[in-house]
Amino acid sequence: MELIYFQLLAAILFCIGIYGVLARRSAVLILMSIELMLNAVNINLIGYAAFSSFGSAHRNLGQVLVIFIITIAAAELALALAIILRLYRNKNNVNVDELDILKG
Amino acid sequence: MSVVFFAIAAILVISGGVGVVAARNIVYAALSLLIAMVGTAGIFLIGLAEFLALVQLLIYGGAVVIVILFSLMLTRIQEFEFLTANKHWPIALIVAMCLLGLLIISILIEDSTTTTMGSTNITELGLSLFKDWAIPFELASLVLLIALIGAVVVVRTDNEEDR
16 A cells, blocks of 8 residues: 555545536535545545654544544534525525625 | 555545536435445545544444435425536536646655555544643534534524424
8 A cells, every 4th residue: 555545536536526516506515525525635634644654642643633624524514504404495596606695 | 455445445435426526316416425435434444544434434424414315305305306517517627627637746746755554543542632632622522512503593493484
């Protein structure tokens, strides 16, 4: 195993997530693409944590960071889905290119 | 041998990701997200992070995908079928491809000092989390609590007509 496999997989998954965020219309799908990008970052961190040449004091820094990222991702998902439900209830629409209520 | 397992898990992750961004039906997209998350748990296992693989399976496979499916159930699902990408999708594809090329070039020209894989046992991880990272850990739990209470407040209706 080499570190570059983890890096390449993370790069491919991150770019799939970028395409999903830019190209999809539904807000729920954009949210799922953001989850894909966060997972790409997690894969990268796990790779660096497994191949790190740091001392034993910092060996598990990558895994601690992944725990924090998963926590923040869960919080973000709950809040974003609540906003989407509210938006659907008020506007009957979750397509982001038809929602222009913030346009001046 | 671990390269074979990595390839299988990577195929799961990439096919799940492509399914998320390319599926016409949003339920299929959510199930593709589940496939990608299970593949990511496999990647974590190969990266010697056993605890995080279990966390990934529990949180993403057990919670996140279920929450997304519940939110689709609470809204009307007919509106979400036959989704299309927006009309700027070629630009999005070009941007994603350019970023992918940039990332791959920057990965390849990096002089990688080859080190052997080292594992972190779960005792060290727990001790580090509760000694060195105790205050950020508590802050993260506070952020999660505030976000969940905020979600309840956002979706709550004040008037009686929706009850």
